[in-house]
Amino acid sequence: xxxxxxxxxxxxxxxxxxxxxxxxxxxxxxxxxxxxxxxxxxxxxxxxxxxxxxxxxxxxxxxxxxxxxxxxxxxxxxxxxxxxxxxxxxxxxxxxxxxxxxxxxxxxxxxxxxxxxxxxxxxxxxxxxxxxxxxxxxxxxxxxxxxxxxxxxxxxxxxxxxxxxxxxxxxxxxxxxxxxxxxxxxxxxxxxxxxxxxxxxxxxxxxxxxxxxxxxxxxxxxxxxxxxxxxxxxxxxxxxxx
Numbered sequence: 721x722x723x724x725x726x727x728x729x730x731x732x733x734x735x736x737x738x739x740x741x742x743x744x745x746x747x748x749x750x751x752x753x754x755x756x757x758x759x760x761x762x763x764x765x766x767x768x769x770x771x772x773x774x775x776x777x778x779x780x781x782x783x784x785x786x787x788x789x790x791x792x793x794x795x796x797x798x799x800x801x802x803x804x805x806x807x808x809x810x811x812x813x814x815x816x817x818x819x820x821x822x823x824x825x826x827x828x829x830x831x832x833x834x835x836x837x838x839x840x841x842x843x844x845x846x847x848x849x850x851x852x853x854x855x856x857x858x859x860x861x862x863x864x865x866x867x868x869x870x871x872x873x874x875x876x877x878x879x880x881x882x883x884x885x886x887x888x889x890x891x892x893x894x895x896x897x898x899x900x901x902x903x904x905x906x907x908x909x910x911x912x913x914x915x916x917x918x919x920x921x922x923x924x925x926x927x928x929x930x931x932x933x934x935x936x937x938x939x940x941x942x943x944x945x946x947x948x949x950x951x952x953x954x955x956x957x958x959x960x961x962x
Contacts, residue, residue: 721783722747723860723892724769728778731764738764740916741778746860751886751893755900755926756913757935762896765913766864769894789858789891791849791866799838805848806833815855826888827851828881843874847881854885860892861885867899875899879906900936 722745729742739761746752754762767773769780770788797803809820824830827850832840840848846866853861863882867875879899883906886893895907904910910926912918918931926932 722781723783723786724894725781726765726769726778727781729765729768729775729780730777731761731768731773732776733764737776738915739768739913742913742917744911744917744920746892746894748859748892749886749890750908751883751895751906752909752911753904753907754894754896754911754913755898755904755936756918760913761915762913763864766862766894766896770862783859786860787856787858789853789856789861791846791853791861791863793865793868795845795849797837801838803837804833805829805835805837805840808837808848809852809855819855820851823851823854824848826854826885828884842869843878846870846878850878850881850885854889857889858891860894863893863895863897865896865898867897872899882906 725745726742729739730737731739738759742765754765756762764773768775770790771780805824806820809815809823820833821830824833827847829844829847829851832844832848835844837845837848849866850863861882867878870878882893882895885891904923904927907923909921910923911920912926912929912932912935914931914935918935919926919929921929
């Protein structure tokens with residue numbers, strides 16, 4: 721059974737349709753990335769999936785007792801507020817120290833628990849938001865352009881951390897991203913939106929699709945090859961080390 725599934729989903733703002741007739745599903749354990757130009761309906765789709773937007777047509781089906789972890793684009797925190805990472809993770813209700821430590825470890829920031837939020841870099845803060853999303857052991861992790869504002873190396877490190885989380889926890893991952901050169905090959909499946917589903921499939925299938933090339937050109941092809949080369953190189957080194 722799919723964790724999340726949409727059937728004929730149509731969304732509207734102010735009487736104007738932003739997304740129409742979307743049919744797709746996310747299975748347990750897979751990484752699905754949503755790409756598309758600005759205004760294509762990517763974030764609207766995520767908001768509908770978590771129940772923040774009511775569709776004008778179609779519906780969203782969620783698995784029973786589905787636990788969703790959500791990582792937003794950003795979160796405004798009062799810079800004058802004295803708030804440590806550990807305290808932030810315990811709002812609005814306390815969680816066990818063991819659960820907090822595990823979430824920080826899975827997010828790759830075990831050493832930040834006592835740091836003030838206002839002192840964190842952009843990349844560190846996004847990993848803290850990731851840890852917060854992991855606190856309650858989600859079945860699916862949803863990220864809405866979570867690397868916005870990070871440079872390309874920082875984004876690449878963040879996505880490698882997401883892959884590690886998927887492997888460690890077995891949760892599904894659904895991401896909206898504009899980092900085409902980083903995220904395409906990190907996904908099991910890619911969904912390309914532009915007011916509707918233009919194309920979908922494996923990263924290679926989508927990168928070859930005329931609809932995708934019309935929106936983004938052919939530059940991702942080289943990035944896919946480079947990513948696969950680096951991935952194979954890292955995997956080979958890991959096998960030799962073990």
